[in-house]
Amino acid sequence: MEKIKVAVLGATGIVGQVFMWMLSNHRQFEIAFITASSPRIGKSYGDDARWMLPFEMPDNIKHIKFEELDYSKLEKLGIKVVFSALLSEVAMRVEPELRANNFWVFSNASALRYDENVPILIPEVNIESMDLIMGQGFPEKGFVITNANCSVTGLAVALAPLRKFGIKEVFVSTYQAISGAGYPGLSALDISGNLIPYIKEEEEKIDIELKKILGIEADVFPYCVRTPNLFGHLETVWVKFRESVNEDAVIGAWENFKMEELDIPSLPQKPIVYDKRVDFPQPKMSFFGNPPGMPVFTGRVRKEKDRIGFVLLVNNLVKGAAGGSIQNAEAFIKRFGG
Numbered sequence: 001m002e003k004i005k006v007a008v009l010g011a012t013g014i015v016g017q018v019f020m021w022m023l024s025n026h027r028q029f030e031i032a033f034i035t036a037s038s039p040r041i042g043k044s045y046g047d048d049a050r051w052m053l054p055f056e057m058p059d060n061i062k063h064i065k066f067e068e069l070d071y072s073k074l075e076k077l078g079i080k081v082v083f084s085a086l087l088s089e090v091a092m093r094v095e096p097e098l099r100a101n102n103f104w105v106f107s108n109a110s111a112l113r114y115d116e117n118v119p120i121l122i123p124e125v126n127i128e129s130m131d132l133i134m135g136q137g138f139p140e141k142g143f144v145i146t147n148a149n150c151s152v153t154g155l156a157v158a159l160a161p162l163r164k165f166g167i168k169e170v171f172v173s174t175y176q177a178i179s180g181a182g183y184p185g186l187s188a189l190d191i192s193g194n195l196i197p198y199i200k201e202e203e204e205k206i207d208i209e210l211k212k213i214l215g216i217e218a219d220v221f222p223y224c225v226r227t228p229n230l231f232g233h234l235e236t237v238w239v240k241f242r243e244s245v246n247e248d249a250v251i252g253a254w255e256n257f258k259m260e261e262l263d264i265p266s267l268p269q270k271p272i273v274y275d276k277r278v279d280f281p282q283p284k285m286s287f288f289g290n291p292p293g294m295p296v297f298t299g300r301v302r303k304e305k306d307r308i309g310f311v312l313l314v315n316n317l318v319k320g321a322a323g324g325s326i327q328n329a330e331a332f333i334k335r336f337g338g
């Protein structure tokens, strides 16, 4: 089968690198066009990108050259699918232009996430939200589909199979990796051997996005902390349900959450991996799973009074960013074709 040609915008950033790694060997997609900031135009990825992932840069992406974003060139190359790992301020200008020029944009940026007709899509959680693209003018015009903020992604996946118990209140504390701040991100003096109990606009995003994605009216109480680990956001969660729920019901709901009907390549066989080991999960497991970094890991379930508590781990760069976007594109192609 001929692969679908795609573009990656912001290919040198930490999320862009995960796009390049995952798309270098994808069953349906092949990279045909990449951008970064203008000084890189004409240089090759292998020579100019500062690779930060904990494994080697794939050989087959090293020769790809950075180009200027040129809509007519994308069209000539037969590219419709555009993956955006742009900073939000750049995405705010570029993504609506791409949409107006009939491209299909799968974005990590928060720029358009809160627009009424822009889905924040996580296929195993809210596949029905894809219908919103009709409100953007699809199929006559292009569209933007976003994925959620990285912390919200893990929380929304872990809570999706628990929606049936009636989620009333969610208390969440996040312990977020440095890579969540992009590259070069925070200064070493700020974060080495330290924790920072504030991440700009993160708590607001958790509140708004969780309710939009799950379609619930719950009260959400987040605290977000930046930690010095490299990859993976850990979250401790307490949930109050409308129904009386015990630990076994929660674990059973996760174990039975398979979503095979979606039938898309990057969906893990088990989107939620629960383990009863007392010290599970940990950020060093961020790239575990099949595909690596795509499952949400949960553990330490316990009931106190009328609340259920648990710990989760989400790979902020894979499931929480580039991998989530790739899944969204797979789900779109499955429904509408390439």
Ligand SMILES: NC(=O)c1ccc[n+]([C@@H]2O[C@H](COP(=O)([O-])OP(=O)(O)OC[C@H]3O[C@@H](n4cnc5c(N)ncnc54)[C@H](OP(=O)(O)O)[C@@H]3O)[C@@H](O)[C@H]2O)c1
Pocket (backbone or CB within 6 Å): 009, 010, 011, 012, 013, 014, 015, 016, 035, 036, 037, 038, 040, 085, 086, 087, 088, 090, 091, 108, 109, 110, 148, 149, 150, 179, 180, 181, 182, 183, 184, 316, 317, 320, 321
């Ligand atoms: N990091 C995460 O865990 C995470 C998770 C979910 C979503 N996100 C979102 O994903 C997006 C990318 O995040 P990141 O962490 O990968 O950021 P990053 O490491 O700072 O990367 C930013 C990318 O944008 C490019 N860029 C900067 N200015 C540009 C311009 N004027 N024109 C074109 N390209 C430009 C950069 O190119 P140069 O290298 O040439 O400067 C780089 O490729 C952001 O919107 C972020 O909020 C991040």
